[in-house]
Amino acid sequence: MAVSRFRRGHLSPPEQQQILTQIGTKLLVEVPEDWERVTYFIQSVVDHSSAEVVVEFPDGTSRRESLPAEVFSLTDELRAGMYQEGKGTWFSMRYVISRPGKFNVDFNHDEDPGITFPTSQGFTKDLRYFPREEANIPEWLREKLREEAEGRADQL
16 A cells, blocks of 8 residues: 555545445456456555455356456555544455445454565554554554564564
């Protein structure tokens, strides 16, 4: 996430919906026509994201597909724009599109997203950019912040 490009907390619910629709449209342009269900899953902090797109077909098979570059940018804007003062923003999102084009999105604001980072200060930087009040910092995040502060994140 290129933090300098995205403002925090600026998206209204209709604007969030508009970005989600754009994400879905970009995803569907890239997948095979015979898709049955498309799942886009992303885990993110300020300096790092990991994502995957899985397409399921009517015969029960599935395969990973490439993620259009524009989707990362839209997702970064969505994550920053959904920030709530003192509450933070989400760490992961699961976006599922089912035929004929209905979608459902789940945001994870409080559970450990289960990702590892190429930098040792991923969660610390994220909390700096998306501050949370003490009451809104889950215990798993407190532990990640301690690991980073003590230099243990590099050893994991």
